[in-house]
Amino acid sequence: MKLAYWMYAGPAHIGTLRVxxxxxxxxxxxxxxxxxxxxxVMRSTPERERDFTPVTASVVDRHVLARGSQEKVVNNISRxxxxxxxxxIVLTPTCTSxxxxxxxxxxxxxxxxxxxxxxxxxxxxxxxxxELQAADRTLEQITRFxxxxxxxxxxxxxxxxxxxxxxxIGIFTLGFHNQHDCRELKRLPRESGxxxxxxxxxxxxxxxxxxxxxxxxxxxPYREVGLMTxxxxxxxxxxxxISITPMGISNTADFILQIGxxxxxxxSAISEKKLNYELYVDNQTKFVSQAAWxxxxxxxxxxxxxxxxxxxxxxxxxxxxxxxxxxxxxxxxCSGTYCKHxxxxxxxxxxxxxxxxxxxxxxxxxxxxxxRIEPSAIFGTQMERHIGKRIxxxxxxxSSPVHIQNFPLGYRPFLGHEGTNQIADLVYxxxxxxxxxxxxxxxxxxxxxxxxxxxxSTNTKDINWTPEAESELNKIPGFVxxxxxxxxxxxxxxxxxxxxxxxxxxxxxxxxxx
Amino acid sequence: MKTLEIPTxxxxxxxxxxxxxxxxxxxxxxxxxxxxxxxxxxxxRGYFLQSALGVxxxxxxxxxxxxxxxxxxxxxxxxxEELERICLRVKNDRNPSVIIWIGTCTTEIIKMDLxxxxxxxxxxxxxxxxxxxANGLDYAFTQGEDTALAAMTHRCxxxxxxxxxxxxxxxxxxxxxxxxxxxxxxxxxxxxTSNLVLFGSLPxxxxxxxxxxxxxxxxxVSGWLPSQKYADLPALGKGVYVCGVNPFLSRTATTLMRRRxxxxxxxxxxxxxxxxxxxxxxxxxxxxxxxxxxxERESQIWKSLSDYLEILTGKSIFFMGDNLLEISxxxxxxxxxxxxxxxxxxYMDRRYQAAELLLLQCTCEKMKKPMPRIVEKPDNYSQVxxxxxxxxxxxxxxxxxxxxxxxxNIDTKWSVEFTFAQIHGFVNARDALELVTRPLRRxxxxxxxxxxxxxxxxxx
Numbered sequence: 001m002k003l004a005y006w007m008y009a010g011p012a013h014i015g016t017l018r019v020x021x022x023x024x025x026x027x028x029x030x031x032x033x034x035x036x037x038x039x040x041v042m043r044s045t046p047e048r049e050r051d052f053t054p055v056t057a058s059v060v061d062r063h064v065l066a067r068g069s070q071e072k073v074v075n076n077i078s079r080x081x082x083x084x085x086x087x088x089i090v091l092t093p094t095c096t097s098x099x100x101x102x103x104x105x106x107x108x109x110x111x112x113x114x115x116x117x118x119x120x121x122x123x124x125x126x127x128x129x130x131e132l133q134a135a136d137r138t139l140e141q142i143t144r145f146x147x148x149x150x151x152x153x154x155x156x157x158x159x160x161x162x163x164x165x166x167x168x169i170g171i172f173t174l175g176f177h178n179q180h181d182c183r184e185l186k187r188l189p190r191e192s193g194x195x196x197x198x199x200x201x202x203x204x205x206x207x208x209x210x211x212x213x214x215x216x217x218x219x220x221p222y223r224e225v226g227l228m229t230x231x232x233x234x235x236x237x238x239x240x241x242i243s244i245t246p247m248g249i250s251n252t253a254d255f256i257l258q259i260g261x262x263x264x265x266x267x268s269a270i271s272e273k274k275l276n277y278e279l280y281v282d283n284q285t286k287f288v289s290q291a292a293w294x295x296x297x298x299x300x301x302x303x304x305x306x307x308x309x310x311x312x313x314x315x316x317x318x319x320x321x322x323x324x325x326x327x328x329x330x331x332x333x334c335s336g337t338y339c340k341h342x343x344x345x346x347x348x349x350x351x352x353x354x355x356x357x358x359x360x361x362x363x364x365x366x367x368x369x370x371x372r373i374e375p376s377a378i379f380g381t382q383m384e385r386h387i388g389k390r391i392x393x394x395x396x397x398x399s400s401p402v403h404i405q406n407f408p409l410g411y412r413p414f415l416g417h418e419g420t421n422q423i424a425d426l427v428y429x430x431x432x433x434x435x436x437x438x439x440x441x442x443x444x445x446x447x448x449x450x451x452x453x454x455x456x457s458t459n460t461k462d463i464n465w466t467p468e469a470e471s472e473l474n475k476i477p478g479f480v481x482x483x484x485x486x487x488x489x490x491x492x493x494x495x496x497x498x499x500x501x502x503x504x505x506x507x508x509x510x511x512x513x514x
Numbered sequence: 515m516k517t518l519e520i521p522t523x524x525x526x527x528x529x530x531x532x533x534x535x536x537x538x539x540x541x542x543x544x545x546x547x548x549x550x551x552x553x554x555x556x557x558x559r560g561y562f563l564q565s566a567l568g569v570x571x572x573x574x575x576x577x578x579x580x581x582x583x584x585x586x587x588x589x590x591x592x593x594x595e596e597l598e599r600i601c602l603r604v605k606n607d608r609n610p611s612v613i614i615w616i617g618t619c620t621t622e623i624i625k626m627d628l629x630x631x632x633x634x635x636x637x638x639x640x641x642x643x644x645x646x647x648a649n650g651l652d653y654a655f656t657q658g659e660d661t662a663l664a665a666m667t668h669r670c671x672x673x674x675x676x677x678x679x680x681x682x683x684x685x686x687x688x689x690x691x692x693x694x695x696x697x698x699x700x701x702x703x704x705x706x707t708s709n710l711v712l713f714g715s716l717p718x719x720x721x722x723x724x725x726x727x728x729x730x731x732x733x734x735v736s737g738w739l740p741s742q743k744y745a746d747l748p749a750l751g752k753g754v755y756v757c758g759v760n761p762f763l764s765r766t767a768t769t770l771m772r773r774r775x776x777x778x779x780x781x782x783x784x785x786x787x788x789x790x791x792x793x794x795x796x797x798x799x800x801x802x803x804x805x806x807x808x809x810e811r812e813s814q815i816w817k818s819l820s821d822y823l824e825i826l827t828g829k830s831i832f833f834m835g836d837n838l839l840e841i842s843x844x845x846x847x848x849x850x851x852x853x854x855x856x857x858x859x860x861y862m863d864r865r866y867q868a869a870e871l872l873l874l875q876c877t878c879e880k881m882k883k884p885m886p887r888i889v890e891k892p893d894n895y896s897q898v899x900x901x902x903x904x905x906x907x908x909x910x911x912x913x914x915x916x917x918x919x920x921x922x923n924i925d926t927k928w929s930v931e932f933t934f935a936q937i938h939g940f941v942n943a944r945d946a947l948e949l950v951t952r953p954l955r956r957x958x959x960x961x962x963x964x965x966x967x968x969x970x971x972x973x974x
Contacts, residue, residue: 001586014561033534037914060651
């Protein structure tokens with residue numbers, strides 16, 4: 001048993017559901033007790049999804065506990081098949097079904113006899129993997145299923161496309177700025193004459209999965225999800241992949257040069273035309289991205305040597321560390337990730353860039369470390385933002401887990417050249433605010449504080465609050481307390497009441513709301 | 515159309531969205547100030563809690579997860595030792611007066627003997643440990659509170675008449691005190707020596723408002739379950755009258771009656787002015803009192819709601835059902851002039867809600883509105899189909915469906931808000947309607963060109 005107040009990565013089934021519901025026309029059925037379909041709320045609230053989340057539960061209740069699911073799961077699958085006619089139904093185990101040890105494969109076999117949809121069980125172990133690992137696994141599983149099938153049916157088209165093309169693997173729902181990153185990622189290769197073959201899983205259609213291997217190469221922008229699929233495609237179809245995250249100027253340049261290398265190998269054979277990627281990178285860095293110039297400008301000089309702490313998923317934390325150190329001259333005192341399963345890679349990436357590396361899933365450890373270091377700014381998840389609030393250090397959010405405010409409507413990619421601009425703004429604003437706060441302290445704060453506090457209450461010389469009424473008043477949330485106090489007092493004055501008791505406060509509320 | 519006399523109940527597949535009952539932790543830990551909650555379960559529960567509670571999680575809450583790992587499931591680790599280690603840390607970190615263990619589905623399935631371990635650890639640690647089985651196998655959302663309160667019922671002290679007399683005297687003094695320089699209230703001649711305990715967790719300001727209402731009828735409320743502090747749990751026993759303030763507390767009611775020999779006052783729930791009045795009247799009748807000035811007070815409140823009633827009259831509403839407040843809210847809204855198409859509800863205790871159901875029926879007759887169809891264990895998919903046909907003006911629904919329905923041009927109000935907002939008593943009737951009318955008022959102010967904002971193609 002582990003005492004826990006907070007977790008960075010969710011349980012395994014969340015990962016499976018994120019991948020399944022990102023594909024078009026795929027339905028997931030969870031084998032779970034009532035109330036475990038919380039994923040639907042996450043998709044429809046933070047992600048502001050307009051359509052019903054294609055996830056239902058096959059509810060585990062007392063009867064199931066006593067007699068096993070028997071027909072229930074199979075019936076639920078058939079019912080979904082009839083009602084919504086999805087291309088694929090993914091039967092998703094949860095912690096509950098892991099313990100019950102029901103034979104999900106058997107349910108799937110029986111259900112697929114009668115249903116028109118394909119049915120597969122998600123192959124994830126709740127107690128061994130977390131959300132991200134499960135997502136990675138599920139994506140690979142679905143891809144493998146459809147590739148294997150079309151290979152058996154001989155419908156697999158193994159010729160590469162005429163013009164160079166790429167797949168983007170690992171963009172999916174509830175991912176940190178994934179939608180914006182996807183747009184930016186599609187633009188990057190396109191500008192250098194490369195078509196996008198497919199994006200999976202977001203918006204991907206299963207019937208096209210068999211054409212995945214027609215692309216010249218794959219890109220896996222995020223470390224956490226997509227590598228397994230890319231490896232599968234490399235091993236079985238000989239497709240090379242790029243796993244560099246194009247985040248920051250130098251990473252983006254590396255990413256494009258890597259594309260250049262891959263494309264030019266084939267290009268000379270097919271179209272006998274070599275593309276010059278170095279010139280493209282140079283132009284983009286100079287004119288599209290402002291970040292290179294920004295880090296040279298005197299603004300950024302102020303940031304030199306300032307200390308920062310970084311925490312997040314492996315991809316974002318490592319990339320941001322690189323950007324701060326190499327591109328902005330900021331000192332990173334501590335860089336860390338909660339992706340324990342990927343610790344080795346992370347260590348390698350940030351080695352030599354920061355004073356200490358922190359690999360933990362315990363947010364109190366992150367909080368303690370941050371408090372000890374006292375950096376000028378933190379770059380982390382929503383949790384670090386709250387840690388920052390408590391110890392009065394500004395924080396920029398760079399990674400999941402996040403709140404609804406990190407699903408912005410405006411265009412905010414973290415990847416590519418536009419991404420470098422966004423990151424520069426984020427970094428600069430975080431530090432800048434910190435500086436502003438600091439100088440306010442030096443000059444004794446805003447001089448308007450007192451005045452605005454006074455104007456909230458009327459002249460209250462003649463009015464007494466009984467202790468009970470006062471304690472009642474203190475229960476009211478701070479931001480409306482002043483207003484309620486004022487209203488109650490003016491009510492008392494109107495009615496010639498000299499002492500405010502609890503009764504009077506309610507009378508006032510009743511009168512005022514009528 | 516259904517006949518007016520017999521309310522009909524339907525039961526569907528139970529495939530509906532609701533919160534896991536462990537969410538009761540969110541409001542109970544705030545209510546019982548000196549408590550500490552420990553949810554014993556897997557990552558799934560923890561993830562639900564932290565996502566559902568959002569901001570409160572960062573405010574150093576007095577609840578935590580005892581996260582079960584593979585070793586716990588396969589019984590390689592000893593439950594008692596593990597819990598002891600964790601409770602010791604909770605004790606050192608937070609120093610609570612009571613630790614409340616919330617059992618989950620996982621503890622049910624692996625049959626962890628929480629009730630057996632608790633007394634042993636209680637002795638060892640010197641802190642009371644209360645066990646509530648708030649799991650998704652048996653319960654929905656607010657029923658979590660029901661299990662917790664039922665468990666706490668056993669911890670209430672035995673009612674001792676001498677002490678309660680003293681308490682009543684004290685209360686009497688208090689009344690005189692506050693009335694002294696306050697001519698706004700009818701001064702009561704004497705206060706009935708009553709022994710009334712109200713049950714249900716409400717924010718303390720709402721609780722004090724509800725205390726006030728029976729007191730105006732000279733009935734003194736001698737205690738609340740739960741109380742603000744664990745140490746102040748009310749005395750129970752023979753001769754104590756109990757009355758519920760929320761419709762989802764049937765287990766607590768049963769436990770109070772059967773185990774503590776209390777007398778239950780079966781009343782409608784004090785939601786809406788009509789409900790509040792009926793609630794007070796029932797309490798008065800239990801103490802053989804004639805309620806005084808209630809009718810006038812009710813009509814006064816209705817008058818003050820007239821601007822909202824104008825918006826609501828004639829509008830139709832559909833409850834998808836997830837928190838068991840549905841019957842009371844439907845009754846209140848019918849009285850406001852709305853037409854209720856369907857009341858979905860996770861679980862319907864016809865005995866505990868009998869008075870409420872009767873009032874619903876009377877309200878329908880009085881307002882000449884059809885009796886709504888009551889659907890137990892609803893099926894969300896079928897409900898959405900029905901909603902497409904009925905096109906209600908407003909749907910009260912969980913957050914999983916709210917945005918998709920809005921995109922399909924059906925106005926929604928999240929049901930969860932009714933659980934957290936202050937909707938009880940005369941004073942808060944306006945707040946309740948504020949919630950209900952918000953989507954309707956918003957609609958009037960915005961301009962729509964697009965009738966349907968769903969990204970899916972519209973089918974035939």
